[in-house]
Amino acid sequence: MKQYDKLIFEHSKKGRTGYSLPENKLPEYSFKAIPVALQRSLETGLPEVSEPEVVRHYTNISNRNFGLDTGFYPLGSCTMKYNPKINEEIAALPAFSSLHPLQPAETAQGALEVYYNLSQSLAEIAGLAAFTLNPFAGAHGELAGLMIMKQYHMKRGDLKRTKVIVPNTAHGTNPASAMVCGMDVVEVQSTPEGTIDVEALKPLLDETIAGIMMTNPNTLGIFETEILEIAGLVHAAGGLLYYDGANLNPLLGQCRPGDMGFDIMHINLHKTFSTPHGGGGPGSGPVGVAQRLVEYLPNPQIKKEGDRYFFVDGKDAIGSVSGFAGNFGVMMRAYTYILSLGKENLRQVGELATLSANYIKESLKEYYELPIKGICKHEFVFDGLADKSTGVTTLDIAKRLLDHGYHAPTIYFPMLFHQSIMIEPTETESLETIDEFIAVMKKIAIEAIEDPQTVKTAPHTTPVRRLDETTAARKPILRYVDLLNDTPES
Amino acid sequence: MHNYFPQTDADISTMLQRVGIGSMDELFAEIPESVRLRKDYDLPSSLSETEIREFFAALGDKNKPLTCFAGAGAYDHYAPAVIAQILLRSEFYTSYTPYQPEIGQGTLQYIFEFQSMISGMTGMECTNASMYDGATATAEAMFMAVAQAKKKNKVLISATVHPNVRAVVDTYALFKGIEVAEIAEKNGVTDKADMEAQLAIGDVTGVIVSTPNFYGILEDYSGYSEAIHACKALLIMHADPSALAVVKSPAEWGADIACGDGQPLGMPLNFGGPYVGYLSTTKDLVRKLPGRIVGATHDVDGKRAFVLTLQAREQHIRREKANSNICSNQSLMALYVTIYMALMGPEGLKKVNELSYSGAHYLLDELVATGAFTPAFDQPFLKEFAVRTTLDVQKLQSKLVEKGMLGGIALGSYKKGMEDCLLFCVTEKRSKAQIDQLITIIKEEML
Numbered sequence: 003m004k005q006y007d008k009l010i011f012e013h014s015k016k017g018r019t020g021y022s023l024p025e026n027k028l029p030e031y032s033f034k035a036i037p038v039a040l041q042r043s044l045e046t047g048l049p050e051v052s053e054p055e056v057v058r059h060y061t062n063i064s065n066r067n068f069g070l071d072t073g074f075y076p077l078g079s080c081t082m083k084y085n086p087k088i089n090e091e092i093a094a095l096p097a098f099s100s101l102h103p104l105q106p107a108e109t110a111q112g113a114l115e116v117y118y119n120l121s122q123s124l125a126e127i128a129g130l131a132a133f134t135l136n137p138f139a140g141a142h143g144e145l146a147g148l149m150i151m152k153q154y155h156m157k158r159g160d161l162k163r164t165k166v167i168v169p170n171t172a173h174g175t176n177p178a179s180a181m182v183c184g185m186d187v188v189e190v191q192s193t194p195e196g197t198i199d200v201e202a203l204k205p206l207l208d209e210t211i212a213g214i215m216m217t218n219p220n221t222l223g224i225f226e227t228e229i230l231e232i233a234g235l236v237h238a239a240g241g242l243l244y245y246d247g248a249n250l251n252p253l254l255g256q257c258r259p260g261d262m263g264f265d266i267m268h269i270n271l272h273k274t275f276s277t278p279h280g281g282g283g284p285g286s287g288p289v290g291v292a293q294r295l296v297e298y299l300p301n302p303q304i305k306k307e308g309d310r311y312f313f314v315d316g317k318d319a320i321g322s323v324s325g326f327a328g329n330f331g332v333m334m335r336a337y338t339y340i341l342s343l344g345k346e347n348l349r350q351v352g353e354l355a356t357l358s359a360n361y362i363k364e365s366l367k368e369y370y371e372l373p374i375k376g377i378c379k380h381e382f383v384f385d386g387l388a389d390k391s392t393g394v395t396t397l398d399i400a401k402r403l404l405d406h407g408y409h410a411p412t413i414y415f416p417m418l419f420h421q422s423i424m425i426e427p428t429e430t431e432s433l434e435t436i437d438e439f440i441a442v443m444k445k446i447a448i449e450a451i452e453d454p455q456t457v458k459t460a461p462h463t464t465p466v467r468r469l470d471e472t473t474a475a476r477k478p479i480l481r482y483v484d485l486l487n488d489t490p491e492s
Numbered sequence: 493m494h495n496y497f498p499q500t501d502a503d504i505s506t507m508l509q510r511v512g513i514g515s516m517d518e519l520f521a522e523i524p525e526s527v528r529l530r531k532d533y534d535l536p537s538s539l540s541e542t543e544i545r546e547f548f549a550a551l552g553d554k555n556k557p558l559t560c561f562a563g564a565g566a567y568d569h570y571a572p573a574v575i576a577q578i579l580l581r582s583e584f585y586t587s588y589t590p591y592q593p594e595i596g597q598g599t600l601q602y603i604f605e606f607q608s609m610i611s612g613m614t615g616m617e618c619t620n621a622s623m624y625d626g627a628t629a630t631a632e633a634m635f636m637a638v639a640q641a642k643k644k645n646k647v648l649i650s651a652t653v654h655p656n657v658r659a660v661v662d663t664y665a666l667f668k669g670i671e672v673a674e675i676a677e678k679n680g681v682t683d684k685a686d687m688e689a690q691l692a693i694g695d696v697t698g699v700i701v702s703t704p705n706f707y708g709i710l711e712d713y714s715g716y717s718e719a720i721h722a723c724k725a726l727l728i729m730h731a732d733p734s735a736l737a738v739v740k741s742p743a744e745w746g747a748d749i750a751c752g753d754g755q756p757l758g759m760p761l762n763f764g765g766p767y768v769g770y771l772s773t774t775k776d777l778v779r780k781l782p783g784r785i786v787g788a789t790h791d792v793d794g795k796r797a798f799v800l801t802l803q804a805r806e807q808h809i810r811r812e813k814a815n816s817n818i819c820s821n822q823s824l825m826a827l828y829v830t831i832y833m834a835l836m837g838p839e840g841l842k843k844v845n846e847l848s849y850s851g852a853h854y855l856l857d858e859l860v861a862t863g864a865f866t867p868a869f870d871q872p873f874l875k876e877f878a879v880r881t882t883l884d885v886q887k888l889q890s891k892l893v894e895k896g897m898l899g900g901i902a903l904g905s906y907k908k909g910m911e912d913c914l915l916f917c918v919t920e921k922r923s924k925a926q927i928d929q930l931i932t933i934i935k936e937e938m939l
Contacts, residue, residue, distance in 0.1 A: 007597075007795065007796055007797075009601065009604070009605060010605050010830075010834045011605070011608070018837075019837060019839060019840060020572070020574075020834065020835035020836070020837060020840070021572060021835050021836045021837070021840035021843070022572070023570070023840065023843050023844065023847065023920060024847070024920070024923070026843075026846060026847055026850055027850075027923070027924045028850040028851065028853075028854045028924060029850070030850075031849060031850035031851075031853040031854055032846070032849070032850070033738060033845060033846050033849035033850075033874065036710060036738075036739070036849075036872050036874075037712075037872060039712065039714065039740075040710045040712060040739060040740055040872060041738060041739060041740060042736065042737070042738055042739055042740050042741055042744065043740075043744070044615050044741055044743065044744055045612075045838070046609075046612045046613055046736075046737060046838050046841070047608070047609075047611075047612035048609060048612060048613075048833055048834070048836070048837050048838045048841070049834055049837060050837045050838070050839070051834055051835075051837065053572075053574060053835065056574060056831060056834050056835055057574055057578065059834075060578045060581075060602070060827075060831060061578070061581065063597070063598040063601050063602060064578075064581040064583040064584050064598050065583065065598070066595075066596075066597035066598040066601070067583040067584060067587050067590075067595070067596055067597065067598030067599055068583070068587060068592075068595035068596065069582050069583045069584070069585070069586035069587040070582070070586035070587070071582035071583070071586045072582075072583060072586075075588060077588060080588060082588060084496055085582075085585070085586050086496060088541050088544055088545075090580065090585075091545075092544065092545075092548050094576070095548060095549075095552055096557065097549075097551075097552030097553070097555050097557060098548075098552060098555060098762075098763065099760045099761070099762050099763075100557045100760065100761060101555055101557065101761055101762070101763040102558070102560055102562055102566055102568070102761045102763075102898055103565075103566050103761065103763055103764030103765075104562060104564055104565075104566065104901055105558055105562070105893075105898050106889070106893055108556075108893070109555065109556035109558060109893055109898075110555055110556075110763065111554040111555065112551040112552050112553065112554035112555040113555055113763045115551060115554065116551065123535055126533050126534050126535055127533055127535075138624035138625065138628070138765070138766075138822075139624065139818075139819065139820045140819065140820070141807070141817045141818060141819040141820070142624060142628070142818075144817065145817055148667075149663070149667050152667060173808075174806075174807040174808035174809070174810075174811050174814075174819075175807050175808075175817050175819050177807075177811040177812035178807035178810070178811060178812060178814040178816070178817035179817040180812060181812045181813070181814065181817070182635075182664075182667075182668060182816060182817045183667045183668070184667050184668045184669045187811075187812040225520075225522050225523055227522050227523070227524065229524075229527075230524055230526070230527070255529060255532075255533070256520050256523065256528065256529055257520075257523050257527045257528055257529050258527070258529060261527045261529070262527050276496075278585045278586050278824070279586070279587065279588045279589070280584070280585050280587075280822075280823050280824030280825075281584055281585070281587045281588070281589065281590065281596075281598075281599035281823040281824055281827070282588070282589040282590070282599070282621070282784065282820050282821050282822075282823035282824075283622075283624075283766075283820040283821045283822040283823045283824065283825070284624075284765070284766035284768075284822045284823075284824060284825055285820055300663070301659070320663060320667070321659060321660075321662055321663030321666065322627070322656065322659035322660050322663055323628070323660060323663055323664075324624070324625060324627060324628065324660065324764075324765070325565060325625045325626055325627035325628075325654075325656045325657065325660065325753065325764070325767070326565070326566070326625075326656070326763075326764025326765060327763075327764050327765070328764070328765055329765040329766040330762055330763040330764055330765050330766075331762050331765065331766050332765075332766060338544060338548070340535065341536065341538075341539045341544060341547065342496075342538065342539060342541075342544060343494060343496070343538055344535065344536055344537040344538025344539065345532040345533045345534075345535040345536070345537060345538075346532065346537060346538055347494040347496075347497070347538055348533060348535070349529075349532060349533070350494070350497065352520075353516040353519065354497055354499055354504075356519045356520070357504065357507050357508065357511070357516065357519060358507070360507075360511040360519065361507040361510050361511055364510050364511050364512070365510060377511075377513075377518075377519060377521070377522070379519075400592070401594070404592060404594055404595050409588070409592060409595065410592050415808075429496075429497055429499075430496055430497065430498065431498065432498035432499070432503075433498070433499060433503040433506065433507065435498075459792075461594050461595075464594035464595055465594070465595070465597055466593070466594055466597060466791040466793075466795050466797040467594060467791045467792050467793055467795075468594070468791060468792050469593050469594075469789050469790070469791050469792075469797050469799045470789045470790050470791070470792075471789065471799055471801065473789055473790075474787040474788070474789035474799050474801040475787070475801050475802055475803075475804070478618075478778065478785075478787045478801060478802060479787050479788040479789075480604075480607055480611075480617075480618045480619070480778075480785060480786070480787055480788075480801075481604075481607055481608040481611045481612075481617070481618065481619075482604075482605070482608040483608070483611075483612075484788075485788050488788075
């Protein structure tokens with residue numbers, strides 16, 4: 003196929019239009035009556051293009067993208083599972099998508115019921131009392147959850163609890179969320195096995211600790227077996243436990259964060275509950291809490307009285323974290339997914355995802371360095387090639403995978419190892435797909451020894467090859483007009 | 493097996509064997525038995541696709557879609573048919589964040605177009621890859637103002653900014669330890685004298701205003717940027733990007749940061765989301781801009797390409813030293829408004845505003861002509877306006893809903909002293925016939 007690399011602006015020609023609008027039946031009301039001082043004089047720079055050109059342009063650029071429907075995404079910590087098509091159909095139903103967020107509750111009972119039932123379903127899956135669905139993403143859920151943690155201590159007059167303990171293997175959003183919430187971060191070290199070092203945790207637990215943030219299984223795919231002891235210690239010290247739900251998928255049907263002692267958690271609906279990642283969003287990051295924290299959930303809060311559903315503002319709520327009540331369209335998809343799987347199949351998610359990860363790990367451990375052995379959960383981490391003598395890096399392996407029609411795994415995270423390759427297959431990949439991936443990973447490991455140059459210069463077959471990221475950052479070109487004015491350095 | 497799971501029993505046996513275990517249960521052997529879930533969730537059983545369709549059809553019947561004469565942050569503009577269909581291309585919607593640019597040029601390219609178009613609308617020099625919504629984008633703008641000031645920690649916000657945006661700003665500020673003070677309103681617009689008085693007290697690092705404001709009014713911000721910059725503070729302007737096709741842009745008012753929600757750019761109401769926030773600023777402040785940013789570059793063969801750039805600002809690099817915890821954006825929704833702006837072009841967006849303006853001003857005249865309404869303020873507006881009424885607000889709203897119409901939003905729950913006020917909005921989607929019908933229903937109610 004022909005290589006396509008135009009920008010929409012490059013199709014623009016004065017006089018072309020791509021819209022269909024009615025005639026103005028009320029021309030006597032002209033906005034030219036607005037004082038000139040309030041009117042715009044600056045050009046917008048928007049392109050002038052016809053409808054067929056717009057359709058062809060965006061179709062062509064979509065061909066320059068790799069999606070889950072294109073192929074396998076072994077992307078650790080991202081849970082790239084199949085996005086069911088029925089979810090899209092349901093989310094687009096006009097009976098829901100045409101609702102104004104401020105229309106009276108009596109006229110939106112179906113939508114409110116979706117919100118309520120999804121929050122209740124998540125509470126059952128999490129083993130917690132209640133959920134808000136307002137946060138827009140995982141990091142946004144973390145922020146809302148930490149605000150709840152802080153509010154809990156403030157309402158008790160316990161004002162010196164300003165620190166949050168975060169493991170050194172945590173996602174970058176954990177410490178960043180704590181900072182945005184006005185809390186200080188205390189890092190706790192990991193054992194050589196990659197789990198929290200309980201002995202290192204103990205001395206940190208004083209009266210300034212608001213709580214701890216954990217993922218379980220952690221970012222290495224290892225279950226924190228000492229979780230009950232950790233929960234006991236943190237609670238005894240007056241702190242709360244926050245569960246980062248990024249890694250919830252393997253636990254579906256197996257165990258519940260609330261039962262492990264967690265007080266607050268967020269769930270990424272775009273991971274565990276199959277809603278599309280959309281090239282980076284929209285996601286959804288519902289936050290669940292134990293009973294004693296329910297009143298602090300953000301506004302608006304969902305309520306049910308008899309058969310009637312409605313939103314209210316709670317007097318002890320942390321406040322609002324969203325303009326309205328979150329990414330409702332994403333909730334529609336997640337609720338559809340839960341209903342489609344039902345209780346029988348939800349419990350298989352965790353099993354199949356975990357089995358697939360272990361199968362890949364066992365199949366490749368002779369070729370790639372496996373720093374942490376034993377059964378993993380949904381994901382695991384290699385520390386680069388077993389044979390590093392040729393200088394082929396994790397980045398090179400990731401790029402070479404692109405040539406073979408796979409998305410790359412998550413690389414250089416967690417930072418515990420220098421050459422991390424984090425692989426998470428999910429439950430929706432067939433054994434054949436996984437076997438082919440294993441074969442390609444082996445082939446690359448061999449190629450790294452026999453023909454390292456080919457790996458080091460990969461990818462070779464993608465629409466573009468390795469990019470000059472240094473110049474992009476040193477001399478940022480962030481708009482089309484900057485691109486037009488850019489004169490290449492000689 | 494469920495249709496989402498490709499594994500057969502034989503596949504599972506093969507995999508268990510490779511792993512060296514005899515059963516699925518052994519995969520979870522290290523989890524303490526006391527917290528193992530040894531039963532199914534208390535949830536319904538699996539539904540087939542037909543049952544799912546029936547289930548949601550029945551739920552949908554409990555909703556009542558209404559002909560929309562409300563705005564207040566969510567606007568019922570026309571959505572070209574093209575957009576929903578392009579958004580269903582799964583190369584876009586099933587893709588991850590373009591961290592592998594070699595196979596993510598589609599996403600990177602439309603984000604670059606989004607940044608270009610939003611920068612064009614706001615008149616600003618740079619825009620990030622999008623934010624969650626307009627309210628959180630405004631809170632992040634506040635963080636930028638505080639970050640650039642180092643020691644100052646106070647932000648002023650006009651009373652005419654949407655109360656929902658204000659609520660999110662307040663929440664973020666409260667927990668971060670930022671002081672937020674309100675600038676009073678006077679006849680529906682920001683009281684400039686009050687702002688100047690508060691600026692004179694000192695310590696202010698940012699001032700947040702909006703255009704159009706919560707009441708739909710186009711405020712005159714002449715002299716604002718000079719007064720604010722004299723105090724080394726930033727002017728943050730929350731703006732409806734659709735309106736910016738015709739009204740003075742944040743850059744023309746001298747703003748340092750523009751923010752807002754892209755929902756008015758033809759996005760479905762969707763009961764409040766997903767929408768798309770935007771955040772734009774000057775080149776000087778680009779390194780304080782949170783979230784993802786796409787830049788143009790070349791590949792090793794010299795081909796033009798796009799890539800996530802300036803990542804040293806972000807949480808995955810800076811962790812607790814980052815200025816924001818934001819990780820994702822609303823990428824697919826950014827694509828939505830990018831296609832919208834491409835289709836509409838400068839002329840289409842002008843027409844959208846012209847039609848909305850005409851309808852809104854006609855509705856106001858017709859409301860006033862009934863004798864039961866007066867304009868709440870004597871100020872210029874575009875598509876949205878507040879009126880006082882002698883009618884019972886609640887009864888009127890119920891009557892309209894009964895007839896399938898969403899009338900104006902009652903302002904009593906937002907503003908003291910406005911219990912008899914309604915905020916109406918008319919977009920280009922409302923025909924003259926629909927406006928006349930609204931007036932007919934209101935007249936019936938007056939009998």
